[in-house]
Amino acid sequence: MTSPLHNMRTDHAIHSENRVLKRRKWPEPVAADRDCCDSQAVFNAGMRHHHIANTAYPIAHNQTWGPYRVRRAEYNAIVRRAFADVDELLLYAHIPFCETRCYYCEYTVVGRREINAVDEYMRLLNNELDLYANLLNERVRTIKGFDIGGGTPAFVEPGHIAALIRKAQEVFRFTPDMQISMETTPRIAALNAAKMRGFYDAGVRRMSMGVQVTEPDLLRRLNRADNSLDCHKRAVENIRTAGFDNFNIDVMYGFAGQSLDSVRATIAHAIELQPEAITLYRMRYKLTRIADQARQVHLEDVHAQARLAGEMLRDAGYLAPPGKNTYARRPGDSGTSDYIQRRVQKGTAYLGTGLGAQTYSHTTIAYNDGAAGKTIEPYRRSLNADRLPLQDLYHLPQVHMMSKMIAVSFYFGAVDLIAFYEKFGITLERAFPTAVEFVLNNELMHYDDVHLRLTRRGAEQYNGVIALFYAPSIQRCLLEFDPEQEFNRQAAVAERIASRNDQSD
Numbered sequence: 001m002t003s004p005l006h007n008m009r010t011d012h013a014i015h016s017e018n019r020v021l022k023r024r025k026w027p028e029p030v031a032a033d034r035d036c037c038d039s040q041a042v043f044n045a046g047m048r049h050h051h052i053a054n055t056a057y058p059i060a061h062n063q064t065w066g067p068y069r070v071r072r073a074e075y076n077a078i079v080r081r082a083f084a085d086v087d088e089l090l091l092y093a094h095i096p097f098c099e100t101r102c103y104y105c106e107y108t109v110v111g112r113r114e115i116n117a118v119d120e121y122m123r124l125l126n127n128e129l130d131l132y133a134n135l136l137n138e139r140v141r142t143i144k145g146f147d148i149g150g151g152t153p154a155f156v157e158p159g160h161i162a163a164l165i166r167k168a169q170e171v172f173r174f175t176p177d178m179q180i181s182m183e184t185t186p187r188i189a190a191l192n193a194a195k196m197r198g199f200y201d202a203g204v205r206r207m208s209m210g211v212q213v214t215e216p217d218l219l220r221r222l223n224r225a226d227n228s229l230d231c232h233k234r235a236v237e238n239i240r241t242a243g244f245d246n247f248n249i250d251v252m253y254g255f256a257g258q259s260l261d262s263v264r265a266t267i268a269h270a271i272e273l274q275p276e277a278i279t280l281y282r283m284r285y286k287l288t289r290i291a292d293q294a295r296q297v298h299l300e301d302v303h304a305q306a307r308l309a310g311e312m313l314r315d316a317g318y319l320a321p322p323g324k325n326t327y328a329r330r331p332g333d334s335g336t337s338d339y340i341q342r343r344v345q346k347g348t349a350y351l352g353t354g355l356g357a358q359t360y361s362h363t364t365i366a367y368n369d370g371a372a373g374k375t376i377e378p379y380r381r382s383l384n385a386d387r388l389p390l391q392d393l394y395h396l397p398q399v400h401m402m403s404k405m406i407a408v409s410f411y412f413g414a415v416d417l418i419a420f421y422e423k424f425g426i427t428l429e430r431a432f433p434t435a436v437e438f439v440l441n442n443e444l445m446h447y448d449d450v451h452l453r454l455t456r457r458g459a460e461q462y463n464g465v466i467a468l469f470y471a472p473s474i475q476r477c478l479l480e481f482d483p484e485q486e487f488n489r490q491a492a493v494a495e496r497i498a499s500r501n502d503q504s505d
C-alpha cells in the first residue's frame with residue numbers, strides 16, 4: 001500500500017521540508033536513541049505491559065530524557081527560541097484544587113493544607129501568563145484553543161475564571177470562534193447552579209464532567225465523593241440551564257474487580273444524561289495511589305469492557321472511529337475541546353500554565369513546578385522571583401518529538417500524515433519505516449485519506465502498535481520493564497506524597 005503523501009506535488013514537498021528544517025533545531029540524539037529495537041519484540045512488550053504502553057509518552061523520563069535536560073540558566077533563551085516560529089498556540093491553565101482526592105487520579109491535585117491558597121494561586125497563574133507574554137513578545141500569538149483543567153476548575157469562583165480569561169485575552173489574540181472549555185465534578189455542578197451560570201457568563205462555552213463509574217461500592221473504594229445518579233441529574237440540569245450546549249461526560253473502565261455489568265450500568269446512565277459527547281478513559285495506573293492493583297487487571301477483560309461500551313454508544317448514536325476514545329453524537333463534531341482536537345490531530349504547540357502543567361513546542365517539552373511533589377510552594381517561589389515556574393525543561397531530538405506527537409495522536413486512533421510532515425519536514429514512512437511496514441503487513445493500521453488509521457484489529461492491540469513508534473530508549477525501557485517491582489514502588493510513592501500533603505500545618 002502506498003502513502004497518500006506520494007501524490008503530493010514534489011515542489012510543495014521540498015519547500016515544506018526546507019522551511020521546517022531551516023527553522024527548527026533539534027539536538028542530536030544520544031547513542032541510546034540511535035539503535036532501533038526489533039519490531040516484533042517491541043510490539044510484544046507493548047502488549048505485555050499494556051498498562052504503561054499508552055498515549056502518556058514517555059516512560060521513565062528522568063532516565064530516558066536525562067541527557068536532554070536543559071540547565072536552569074538557559075531556560076529563558078531555550079523557551080524563547082523554541083516558540084520563535086510559533087504563531088498559533090494552544091493554551092492550558094491548570095487549577096489543582098478538589099473537594100476530595102480520588103485514589104485513581106493521575107493528575108496534579110493539591111492536598112487539604114493548600115486548599116485556602118485559591119486567591120493567591122489564581123494571582124500566580126495570571127503572573128505566569130504575564131511572564132510568557134513578556135518572554136514571547138516579538139509577535140502577537142493567536143490562541144486556537146483554551147482548556148481550563150485540573151484538578152477541578154469549578155472549585156474556584158466564577159470571578160476567578162473570568163479574571164483568568166480576561167488576562168489571557170489581554171496578552172494573546174483569541175480566535176473569535178474558539179470555544180473555551182472547563183471541567184467540573186457532578187457535586188459542584190449539582191449544588192451550585194449560580195456558579196455554572198457564572199462560568200458561562202465568564203465566556204466558557206464547553207463543560208466537561210466526570211461521572212467515572214456508577215457502582216456505589218466501587219465509588220467508595222475509589223474515594224469518589226457524592227456521585228449519586230440524582231446528583232448527576234441535577235448537575236446536568238444546572239449545566240444546561242446555564243446555557244451550555246456543548247457538554248461532555250467522562251466515564252472510566254478497567255478498574256480491578258470491575259464487572260461487565262458495572263460498565264453496562266455506567267454507560268447506560270451516561271447515555272441517559274444526553275451529553276453531546278462521552279469520553280471513555282481506560283484506567284491508567286502509573287503513579288496513582290492504586291498502582292499496585294494494575295496486575296489484577298487483565299487485557300481481555302479491559303477489551304470486553306471497551307467493546308461493550310463502544311457497542312452501547314454506537315447503538316445510542318454516539319460515534320467514533322476505531323481507537324478514538326471520545327464518542328460524539330453531532331455530525332462533524334470531534335466531541336473534544338478545540339484545545340484537545342488541535343493538540344491531538346495537528347500536534348499544535350501549547351503553553352501549559354499552573355501547577356505541574358506541561359508545555360510543548362516543536363523542539364521542547366517542559367513540566368511546571370509541582371509536577372513531582374504536588375505542592376504549590378516551588379511554583380510560588382519561582383513566580384515570586386519572576387522566573388518561569390519550570391521543574392524540568394527538555395530540548396529533545398527529533399525522534400522523541402515525533403514519538404510524542406504520534407503517541408498523542410492515538411487518542412483519535414490515527415496519525416495525520418500532512419500534519420506530521422509539515423511539522424517535521426519528513427514523511428512518517430521515512431521517519432519510521434519498519435514500524436509502518438509492520439502495522440500495514442499485520443493489518444493493524446491502514447491508509448484513510450491523509451491518515452494512517454488503526455483498524456479494528458489494531459485498536460484492540462493498540463498498546464503494541466503505539467510502542468512501535470516510541471523512540472529507541474523508551475522501547476528499551478519497555479522491554480526491560482519489571483511490573484512486580486515498579487507498580488508497588490509507584491503506589492508507595494503516590495501514597496507518601498498524598499499523605500504528606502494532607503497533613504495540616
Ligand SMILES: C[S@@+](CC[C@H](N)C(=O)[O-])C[C@H]1O[C@@H](n2cnc3c(N)ncnc32)[C@H](O)[C@@H]1O
Pocket residue numbers: 098104105106107149150151152153183184185186209210211212250251252281282283284285288
Ligand atoms: C482532570 S480529570 C477530572 C475532572 C473533574 N475533577 C472530575 O473529577 O470530574 C479529567 C478526567 O480524567 C480521567 N482520569 C483521572 N484519572 C485517570 C487515570 N488514572 N487514568 C485514566 N483517566 C483518568 C477522569 O475520567 C476525569 O474525569
Ligand code: SF4
Pocket residue numbers: 097098099100101102105106107109150151152185210
Ligand atoms: S478525578 Fe477529579 S475530583 Fe477526583 S481527584 Fe482527580 S481531579 Fe480531583
